[in-house]
Amino acid sequence: MKQIILGAFEINQVNLTSQGLWAHPQQNTYRYKELNYWIELARTLERGYFDFLFLADSYGYPLLNGEVPAVTFEQAVEVPKNDPMPLIPALAAATEDLNFIVTTSTSWEHPYANARRFATLDHLTAGRVAWNVVTTSSAVVSKLFGTTQLPHDQRYAMAQDFLDLSYRLFEGSWEDRAVLIDKAKRIYADPQFVHTVAHDGPFFKSDGYFNSEPSPQRTPVLVQAGASSTGRAFAAANAEIAFVQGKDDKMLRDQIQDLRRLAVDAGRDASSIKAISGLSVVTAPTQAEAEEKLEEYLSWINPEAARAYYAMMTGVDLSSLDPASSFSNVTTEGSRTQVERYKDISVKEAVLDFLRRGMRELILVGKPKDVADQIVAILETTDLDGFNYTPFVSPGSYEELGQMVVPELQRIGIVRSERSRGTFRERLFGTGQSRLPASHPAAKYRRDGDVKDARKAV
Numbered sequence: 001m002k003q004i005i006l007g008a009f010e011i012n013q014v015n016l017t018s019q020g021l022w023a024h025p026q027q028n029t030y031r032y033k034e035l036n037y038w039i040e041l042a043r044t045l046e047r048g049y050f051d052f053l054f055l056a057d058s059y060g061y062p063l064l065n066g067e068v069p070a071v072t073f074e075q076a077v078e079v080p081k082n083d084p085m086p087l088i089p090a091l092a093a094a095t096e097d098l099n100f101i102v103t104t105s106t107s108w109e110h111p112y113a114n115a116r117r118f119a120t121l122d123h124l125t126a127g128r129v130a131w132n133v134v135t136t137s138s139a140v141v142s143k144l145f146g147t148t149q150l151p152h153d154q155r156y157a158m159a160q161d162f163l164d165l166s167y168r169l170f171e172g173s174w175e176d177r178a179v180l181i182d183k184a185k186r187i188y189a190d191p192q193f194v195h196t197v198a199h200d201g202p203f204f205k206s207d208g209y210f211n212s213e214p215s216p217q218r219t220p221v222l223v224q225a226g227a228s229s230t231g232r233a234f235a236a237a238n239a240e241i242a243f244v245q246g247k248d249d250k251m252l253r254d255q256i257q258d259l260r261r262l263a264v265d266a267g268r269d270a271s272s273i274k275a276i277s278g279l280s281v282v283t284a285p286t287q288a289e290a291e292e293k294l295e296e297y298l299s300w301i302n303p304e305a306a307r308a309y310y311a312m313m314t315g316v317d318l319s320s321l322d323p324a325s326s327f328s329n330v331t332t333e334g335s336r337t338q339v340e341r342y343k344d345i346s347v348k349e350a351v352l353d354f355l356r357r358g359m360r361e362l363i364l365v366g367k368p369k370d371v372a373d374q375i376v377a378i379l380e381t382t383d384l385d386g387f388n389y390t391p392f393v394s395p396g397s398y399e400e401l402g403q404m405v406v407p408e409l410q411r412i413g414i415v416r417s418e419r420s421r422g423t424f425r426e427r428l429f430g431t432g433q434s435r436l437p438a439s440h441p442a443a444k445y446r447r448d449g450d451v452k453d454a455r456k457a458v
Contacts, residue, residue, distance in 0.1 A: 001379065004414050005241075005274055005386030005428065006406075007052040007101070008045050008398065013081030016390060017358035019309050020075050020302030026393040033082065035090055042091040042098055044395050048402020049415055051427055052099040052130070053091065054223075054388055055084035059108065059145075060138035062308035064317055075305035078312055085117065092125040099128045099424040101223050101241075106162035107136040107155060108145055111204050114162075115169040118220045119212035127216030127423030127434055130241065132223040135159045135231075139315065156230045161201040163222075163238055167442035168197045170219040173210035175447045189213070195447065217434050219442055221424045227255070227341070236262030237441060240428060241274045243388060245341050246361060247353065252277055252382040260383075268439050274428055278361030279375075279387035281397070283368050283404050290365045297392040298356060306355050313359075314339055323348035360390055372408035379414070 014022045014029050022029055031037035045053055061079040062072045072079060088100045102121075104114055121129045135155035142149040150158065178193035199206045224235040225243035232255070235242045242259055246252035260270035282297070284290040307318050316330060316339065327342040327350045342350035357363065362378065364371045378384065391397030409415040420427065423434040436442050 001376070001412070001414055002385070003416055004375075004379065004384075004409075005051050005276060006049065006415060007054050007276065007386065007388045008041075008050050009054050009056065009278065009388045009390045010041070010394075011056045011081065012084040012087065013078065014076035015078070017309075017360055018297070018301050018392065019077055019305035019358065021297065021300045021392065022076055024297065024300050024393055026396045029394055035087070038087050038091055039094045041395055041398070042095050044398050044402065046095045046098045048398060048406050049410070049417070050098065050389070050398075050402075051386070052101055052424070054101040054132065055087065055103065056132070057081070057084050057103040058105075058134075058136065058138065059141045060136070060312055061140060062312040063140050064308060064311055069304070069308050071302065071304045071308055075302050077305050077308050085121070088121055088129065089124045092128055097128075097419050097421050097427075099130065099221075099427060100125065101130040101132050101221070103132040103134055105134050105136040106159040107134075107150070108141065109162075111162050111165040112169065112206055112210075115166050115210065116212050119170070119210075119215045122215035122217050122220055123212075127425070129217075130221035130223050130424055132225070133159060133163070133238070134225070138312065140312070152228065153230050156226070156234050158203045159234060160238075161203040163442075164201060165197075165199045165204050165206055167219065168199055168445045169206075169210040171436075171442050172445035172447060173197050174214050176214060179213050193447075217423050217425055219436050221428065232259055233262055233266075235259065236268070236273065237266040239273055240425070240436075241276055244275050244277050244384075246277065247341060247357070249378060249381045251341070252361075252378075252384060256383050266441075272437065272439065274385040275383070276386045276388050277382070277384050278359070278390055280360050280363045280390045280392065281371055281401055281405060282363070282365045282392065283371050283400055285367065287366050287370070290367065294363070294365050294392075301355065301358075303355050306358060309358070310354055318347075318351050318354070321347045321351075323351070362387075368404040368408050371405050372412060375405075375409065376412060376414065 012032055014032060021027060042053060062069060062077050071077060085102050088102060091100065118129065118131055139149045173195055175193040178189050180187050180190055194209060196209055197206060221241065222239050223241040224239035226232060226235055227245045236259055244252055244255045246255060256275045259273060259275060263273050264270055282290050282294040284293055311317050325347050327345055327347050330339055364374050389401060406415055410417045422431060425434050
């Protein structure tokens with residue numbers, strides 16, 4: 001059985017997905033403003049053989065009926081929060097083989113500035129960085145930036161233009177042979193191998209040189225999480241990691257099969273995308289103790305805060321829906337990921353599920369060995385490549401997984417037991433594969449002089 005990719009889901013704020021759990025006695029997320037909190041967490045993850053720390057982000061906050069509900073501030077529902085990107089150099093310096101995924105939006109950033117930041121991060125982390133590409137949907141954010149909210153599919157068209165320009169910058173401006181750093185000849189770079197980028201797209205324009213030299217990966221590892229048909233097609237064409245959404249094995253299996261089919265249709269190999277699902281684990285010496293612990297965690301959830309959270313993500317007010325109607329009738333121009341997951345059940349069932357689980361996907365409960373066996377069964381059924389672990393409390397949930405469950409998974413052979421330095425892309429696809437393969441759409445922007453691509457087109 002293949003080794004899995006194990007990540008940790010975090011946001012630079014107070015709550016993750018279970019709104020209200022911030023107040024739990026074992027929860028330390030209130031320390032999110034302290035750099036030492038994040039350094040301690042990164043080292044905990046590295047000790048537990050996690051492959052990456054994923055830092056989600058958004059500018060938004062809940063809005064119901066045109067107003068920000070008081071519970072937003074009372075329970076810290078997506079506000080306050082800080083920018084996650086400045087954390088990465090410090091966390092990379094404090095660890096040796098932990099990788100980092102950070103979120104930026106194609107709706108509110110400019111491709112040139114964004115590419116420059118990621119090139120800088122790729123240099124400073126020695127190639128341990130990835131970009132979670134999101135198409136921000138919130139009407140609140142549109143107002144913050146003084147623009148109008150674009151329709152769902154138009155946001156993805158904008159995102160593709162954003163990526164096309166980014167690929168030109170990352171891959172097409174500097175040839176590998178441009179950088180000489182020849183002190184004797186006093187030549188840093190050979191100008192004949194540095195090229196202007198000219199992009200005139202439907203949403204973005206740029207003309208000139210990219211002023212960051214090639215980084216270890218050039219293009220950071222590309223991550224995407226769209227669950228709509230448009231989002232899946234976008235991920236299949238561009239992503240190397242896709243976060244799939246599903247609350248059971250069948251939903252995950254169907255999404256993964258569709259994703260791999262779409263990747264092949266886009267001219268890529270089915271294995272060129274790693275499918276990652278959310279996972280939460282509650283473990284204890286006995287099944288009864290684990291179940292009791294889960295219920296104790298869930299007792300801290302604030303239902304009003306959870307509804308506000310759902311509205312922020314989707315634009316849908318759960319309290320305004322007919323409980324007896326089918327959730328498949330719910331439509332939105334906001335994010336569809338958390339709408340698609342409930343398309344086969346009633347509004348009442350969907351509301352009860354979200355108030356209990358939040359955005360969590362799989363929740364496994366039991367003794368460490370039993371949890372490990374459940375993970376193996378899920379992998380065999382779904383063809384998943386790994387998990388994005390969402391804790392209930394931090395750092396306790398991470399410590400429990402790393403100390404109790406990971407050793408069982410290492411015994412089975414599906415979690416690595418050795419440290420492996422290198423780039424993030426090499427962790428995903430193998431040693432010597434730091435650059436995007438020739439089959440990726442970014443490769444068409446490379447210059448003939450670039451020969452360092454180790455992976456061949458398939």
